[in-house]
Amino acid sequence: xxxxxxxxxxxxxxxxxxxxxxxxxxxFAAVLNYIDRSVLGLLANTIQKDLGISNDQYATVVNWFLVxxxxxxxxxxxxxxxxxxxxxxALFVAWWSISNALTGLATxxxxxxxxxxxxxxxxxxxxxxxxxxxxxxxxxxxxxLAIGIYSLGGALGAAIAPVLVANIAGHPALGWRWVFAxxxxxxxxxxxxxxWLYRRxxxxxxxxxxxxAHLRESIAESERAAAAPRESEWTLWKGVLRxxxxxxxxxxxxxxxxxxxxxxxxxxxxxxxxxxxxxxxVAIMWMVFVAADIGFLAGGIFSGALVRRGNAxxxxxxxxxxxxxxxxxxxxLIPQLPTVAMIITAAMIVCYAHTQWLTNMTSLVVDVxxxxxxATSFGVIAAGxxxxxxxxxxxxxxxxxxxxxxxxxxLAGAGWADSAMLWLNAHRGYGSLxxxxxxxxxxxxxxxxxxRSRGAKSAxxxxx
Numbered sequence: 264x265x266x267x268x269x270x271x272x273x274x275x276x277x278x279x280x281x282x283x284x285x286x287x288x289x290x291f292a293a294v295l296n297y298i299d300r301s302v303l304g305l306l307a308n309t310i311q312k313d314l315g316i317s318n319d320q321y322a323t324v325v326n327w328f329l330v331x332x333x334x335x336x337x338x339x340x341x342x343x344x345x346x347x348x349x350x351x352x353a354l355f356v357a358w359w360s361i362s363n364a365l366t367g368l369a370t371x372x373x374x375x376x377x378x379x380x381x382x383x384x385x386x387x388x389x390x391x392x393x394x395x396x397x398x399x400x401x402x403x404x405x406x407x408l409a410i411g412i413y414s415l416g417g418a419l420g421a422a423i424a425p426v427l428v429a430n431i432a433g434h435p436a437l438g439w440r441w442v443f444a445x446x447x448x449x450x451x452x453x454x455x456x457x458x459w460l461y462r463r464x465x466x467x468x469x470x471x472x473x474x475x476a477h478l479r480e481s482i483a484e485s486e487r488a489a490a491a492p493r494e495s496e497w498t499l500w501k502g503v504l505r506x507x508x509x510x511x512x513x514x515x516x517x518x519x520x521x522x523x524x525x526x527x528x529x530x531x532x533x534x535x536x537x538x539x540x541x542x543x544x545v546a547i548m549w550m551v552f553v554a555a556d557i558g559f560l561a562g563g564i565f566s567g568a569l570v571r572r573g574n575a576x577x578x579x580x581x582x583x584x585x586x587x588x589x590x591x592x593x594x595x596l597i598p599q600l601p602t603v604a605m606i607i608t609a610a611m612i613v614c615y616a617h618t619q620w621l622t623n624m625t626s627l628v629v630d631v632x633x634x635x636x637x638a639t640s641f642g643v644i645a646a647g648x649x650x651x652x653x654x655x656x657x658x659x660x661x662x663x664x665x666x667x668x669x670x671x672x673x674l675a676g677a678g679w680a681d682s683a684m685l686w687l688n689a690h691r692g693y694g695s696l697x698x699x700x701x702x703x704x705x706x707x708x709x710x711x712x713x714x715r716s717r718g719a720k721s722a723x724x725x726x727x
Contacts (some may be wrong), residue, residue, distance in 0.1 A: 280474065296389045299420075300328070300382065302428055302641055324376050324542070336643070338653065356389065358384065367439075407565075419554075509538035515624065519624075537693060586619070595701040
């Protein structure tokens with residue numbers, strides 16, 4: 264019996280299939296993430312005219328975002344491993360939402376660069392926390408699908424962004440600045456739901472016994488990681504950076520992720536400049552991003568099916584990535600196609616293939632890296648994505664600038680260098696960029712194909 268005056272505690276209501284609610288929370292965060300980053304590319308011409316920004320200055324603004332994104336990838340993984348998924352992801356979303364709201368107040372290249380730098384510092388954390396959440400909440404057979412679900416939030420956010428831009432920036436009483444106020448309002452709702460929802464499975468009061476049993480393997484991995492002896496920060500970082508697999512995966516992302524950045528930041532400008540679309544016409548990009556959504560999901564479904572048939576998880580991811588490496592080369596067709604409808608169709612194929620690739624690339628990292636330093640390793644690998652994007656932005660700006668590329672000063676007077684510059688200037692333009700993008704996925708696939716037989720390392724290993 265209870266002591267007099269005390270009432271029995273109300274039992275906590277259990278929620279079946281709680282892990283899929285976690286996946287939905289990660290999906291919503293990714294939607295916010297990509298709305299915030301995509302609207303700048305969609306508004307590029309409008310903002311350039313309003314603030315007097317050249318193409319090279321626009322590339323610099325985007326690169327400040329990517330510089331911060333690179334730094335944040337390197338450091339945010341350690342924040343996630345130390346603070347845990349629940350608190351770290353909430354902090355990241357709050358930071359990037361405030362930064363995005365401030366973007367609407369920009370009045371110059373300098374202030375625009377500062378606010379996009381701030382955005383990059385927060386947004387990378389969303390993609391170091393999410394893989395760790397998947398590692399905690401999903402067994403290997405479901406990880407590909409879970410990663411596909413939250414990853415499609417990126418393309419879904421990018422598909423929503425053109426509609427927001429068309430309806431808000433084009434409204435006579437509003438304008439482009441008001442576009443940046445939408446997602447911060449939605450982020451406040453997400454933060455409340457996320458802090459209520461997320462705990463690790465073994466600590467969650469609302470998880471059912473059946474789901475606990477289903478997650479037994481993932482929970483055991485997490486417990487082994489928590490019980491492992493703790494190294495110093497220097498020992499841990501040295502272990503991560505000395506691992507050849509980390510560098511191979513990092514280089515693969517450096518090669519391939521610029522394709523995705525190009526479609527977010529530059530494809531709307533290409534459609535406007537090469538095919539005469541106006542601000543509302545660019546909203547057709549939603550079709551490309553819907554195709555990318557399908558790729559995120561399909562990539563996880565296909566590799567998960569291969570795992571359930573008894574194939575090793577790394578091999579399953581790589582077989583699906585091979586199909587992507589065969590489809591992305593369709594990009595070289597785009598500058599040859601005569602109509603916008605045909606261009607959008609080809610772009611849909613390319614973005615479908617790339618996001619199918621990206622889902623399985625992320626799953627591959629979760630498969631082969633130990634849980635206790637998963638976010639740290641993923642951050643280092645994903646830094647390659649931002650570094651590739653920085654190089655791509657400068658390359659695109661140089662290729663579309665009306666002024667020719669000059670011979671570098673230290674090569675001035677060298678006949679071969681002058682001839683090379685003449686050839687390069689004769690082949691500049693969007694067409695050459697689409698051709699270059701056709702080769703990066705096959706090259707990256709050759710780089711990582713050897714990982715197909717690699718199994719996940721022990722979570723208690725002294726180094727990854």
